[in-house]
Amino acid sequence: MLQQNVKRLDTAYKNFFEGRGFPKFKNRSNFTSFTYQMGVKVQGSKIYLPKLGWMRFHNSRVIPEGFTIKAATIRKRQNGWDVSIRIEDKSIPDYISKPLNEINSLLGCDLGITKLVHLSDSYQIENPRFSTNKKAKRTLKIRQRRVSKKVKGSNNRKKSAKRLGRLHKKIADKRSAYQWETANKIVSRKVDAIAVENLNVSGMLRRCKVKIDEKTGRFLKNGQSRKKGLNRSISDAGWSDLILKIEYLAVKQGKIVIKVNPKNSSQECRNCGHIDKSNRDGEKFICTHCGYHEHADIGAAKTIRDRAFEIVRGDSTKLAV
Structure with a gap:
């Protein structure tokens, strides 16, 4: 896991030398994801993460038979933690585009x-x-105003900011789901x-x-x-x-x-x-x-x-x- 963070740093400096911005310092408040390259196991509704052990999770997509787990990335979201698992099956041929x-x-x-x-x-x-209609703009404005009126560093400000973040995530999820539906209509x-x-x-x-x-x-x-x-x-x-x-x-x-x-x-x-x-x-x-x-x-x-x-x-x- 520590090696993955070093790889991220290396990628950030490569991007910098290629003219894509200076690397941003990340402290523990904005470092919200980490990656495992080995040792991850899944059994039903439980997942094993090295150094953390077995824990329960909502298995939204069952891993098909024949696939092996290559890596797992844990991300902090406004409503909890998400895990995305990268899987591989070498027996499946690559997709071939039409000439x-x-x-x-x-x-x-x-x-x-x-x-x-x-x-x-x-x-x-x-x-x-999703975020520029009349209702969404009003709701975002109200929740942002509630955050700005709270004392900086207070628990109430953190609670208001978390509530605002959940609204942003809800809008982003709606947008993503609609984009998948739109992409399916076009490609089909x-x-x-x-x-x-x-x-x-x-x-x-x-x-x-x-x-x-x-x-x-x-x-x-x-x-x-x-x-x-x-x-x-x-x-x-x-x-x-x-x-x-x-x-x-x-x-x-x-x-x-x-x-x-x-x-x-x-x-x-x-x-x-x-x-x-x-x-x-x-x-x-x-x-x-x-x-x-x-x-x-x-x-x-x-x-x-x-x-x-x-x-x-x-x-x-x-x-x-």
């Missing part, structure tokens, strides 16, 4: 906020807005490959650049207050996690996920190729050059599908799987 020359059908996916996903076959998936469609947007979500969530008046030296408005609400909606949608789940399920079904550059996908006319910001007005798309009109997001999904076809038929080195 590129056999791809005949593609499904394009355009991610959004009003609707979570728009598909190229005109199907739309709703966005429940009768297509050979799925095209998704290659999004830089962390870049989209960055703060606006500061604007300073050269004469007075005062800060000018830069639109950050308006962008704050958009950032919350993007974070609530969880596009990156949804794409990861789509990729995971696609591999299990032998399908390929192709990541496409989404630039101007919702502003490009599918009839004449004219690109203009004024082509789009909300969910409506009306080309200012030829008058072609359709649903803007569904048209974007079709454009993403067509761009993926160009990648498959052209330069296969651009394919992201």
Whole structure:
């Protein structure tokens, strides 16, 4: 277990030297997980952890026969402790994706906020807005205010913070369950490959650049207050996690996920190729050059599908799987 912590430290410094941020010091209050590489045993509703012994746990997923336990990670959550067990069976063959020359059908996916996903076959998936709907925002605001009004370091503040954390975990669990359901709907469609947007979500969530008046030296408005609400909606949608789940399920079904550059996908006319910001007005798309009109997001999904076809038929080195 101590060796795993040294490996984590090594990984953190490798990330630092590759330009991905300085390692963060973790004391016992924010060090919330540890990993066992050997010695873990499971018997019914009991698990044996080295140095801790046998303890009861809720066995939510029974380990199939023929699998061996390779590692176990213990994580502290707001409602208790979770254990995730990594298992292996070498007799099971790896999943094999369909070759590129056999791809005949593609499904394009355009991610959004009003609707979570728009598909190229005109199907739309709703966005429940788990943390940005009216009720959730009010509840979060009340519980956060209760935490801030308690004395720092007091037991009452810790209790309020724990209650707030449980609400955040409940929202996150709902979002994750809905994403798995959405990913299953997308992957289960009768297509050979799925095209998704290659999004830089962390870049989209960055703060606006500061604007300073050269004469007075005062800060000018830069639109950050308006962008704050958009950032919350993007974070609530969880596009990156949804794409990861789509990729995971696609591999299990032998399908390929192709990541496409989404630039101007919702502003490009599918009839004449004219690109203009004024082509789009909300969910409506009306080309200012030829008058072609359709649903803007569904048209974007079709454009993403067509761009993926160009990648498959052209330069296969651009394919992201």
